[in-house]
Amino acid sequence: MSRRPEPVQVVKQRRDAVLAALVAGVPYIGFLGIGFDRRGDELTGVLPFTDSLIGNPILPAIHGGVTAAFLEVTAIIELSWSLLWDEMESGRLDPAGLTPETLPRLPKTIGFTVDYLRSGLPRDAYARARVTRSGRRYASVQVEAWQDNRARPFAQANGRFVMPVHER
Amino acid sequence: MAQSQDGDGPPTLAGGLGAAGIEAARRFIERVPHGRALGITLDRVGEGWAELSMGWDARFVGDPRTGVIHGGAVSALMDTCCGTAVLSLPEAAGTATIDLRIDYMRPATPRERITARAECYHVTRSVVFVxxxxxxxxxxxxxxxxxxxxxxxxxxxxxx
Incomplete structure (x- = not known):
């Protein structure tokens, strides 16, 4: 008597719906135009280039503040996603009922340190984050962003977060 | 914080850049597309320091339940402010961020303007510490x- 696995489409649909709700819940992510690609549990932040992201009009280069924000957004979404994963996979988290008001609270940033390795070119940028510690109260996340070449990141960062208080 | 502001507070504008310099700095800041997108304004500037601010906007919110601005928007304001302080140095022709560390001490009160003040506290031949x-x-x-x-x-x- 084994439980039949859920159909793949059901699993995919639920994961995509939770991710979409998570991202849609943060107006600033929409302001910057950031989206997320998903492969299983692996997320890639995508920042499509637009002129309003420029910080240095002469080069031109992406604004350092945009780069920092892109890294921070990717780090928080990755951390929140990892916190929601078990609840989502078990089916306890219902994506249909997820609105900005009912979404679980996101971790709060305590500190964020960015190294700028190269100037951000006027092209799309990508970022991936890795949760290096996820405790009951604090978490640490590493994140890096690249453009044309995955092996040549243009910025990397480390974020420290305080975990959301579970309200239930 | 309050203490350091007492110790090395902003020089008066008279001892700073002068009206023409301030205008040039303001024109420069207002030419930056992302600064415009965030509505960042240059409020005061002197040699080696700058004060910039950004109004609250629903599009910059990180937590819709509280209306608190996203840390990323605060980072963008801080980076712009630090860069402007560097460009206010008389010898500066250009600058780029090498690294930036931000500590978020408390959520900004929704609907209030955020003002950032940056100062260059050490300048070497090729690096400025801000x-x-x-x-x-x-x-x-x-x-x-x-x-x-x-x-x-x-x-x-x-x-x-």
């Missing part, structure tokens, strides 16, 4: 603090 504080209407309790290093591209003929 620190910045961001406050909302409660100027005694900073929202965030930042320290960063920036490149210094010297104007032709400026002594190293």
């Amino acid at each position: 620190r910045a504080t961001a406050c909302d209407a409660d100027a005694d309790r900073p929202v965030a603090m930042a320290t960063g290093t920036f490149t210094l591209e010297r104007a032709a003929g400026a002594p190293a």
Whole structure:
């Protein structure tokens, strides 16, 4: 008597719906135009280039503040996603009922340190984050962003977060 | 915070850049597309320091339940403010951020303007060390603090 696995489409649909709700819940992510690609549990932040992201009009280069924000957004979404994963996979988290008001609270940033390795070119940028510690109260996340070449990141960062208080 | 503001507070505008310099700095800031997108304004500037601010906007919110601005928007304000402080140095022709560390001490009060003040506290031949504080209407309790290093591209003929 084994439980039949859920159909793949059901699993995919639920994961995509939770991710979409998570991202849609943060107006600033929409302001910057950031989206997320998903492969299983692996997320890639995508920042499509637009002129309003420029910080240095002469080069031109992406604004350092945009780069920092892109890294921070990717780090928080990755951390929140990892916190929601078990609840989502078990089916306890219902994506249909997820609105900005009912979404679980996101971790709060305590500190964020960015190294700028190269100037951000006027092209799309990508970022991936890795949760290096996820405790009951604090978490640490590493994140890096690249453009044309995955092996040549243009910025990397480390974020420290305080975990959301579970309200239930 | 309050203490350091007493110790090395802003020089008066008279001892700073002068009206023409301030206008040039303001024109420069307002030419930056992302600064315009965030509505960042240059409020005060002197040699080696700058004060910039950003109004609250629903599009910059990180947590819709509270209306608190996203840390990323505060980072963008801090980075712009630090870069402007570097460009206010007489020998500076250009700059880029090498690294920036931001500590978020408390959520900014929704609907209040955030003002950042940055100062260059050490300048070498090619690197500038900058620190910045961001406050909302409660100027005694900073929202965030930042320290960063920036490149210094010297104007032709400026002594190293």
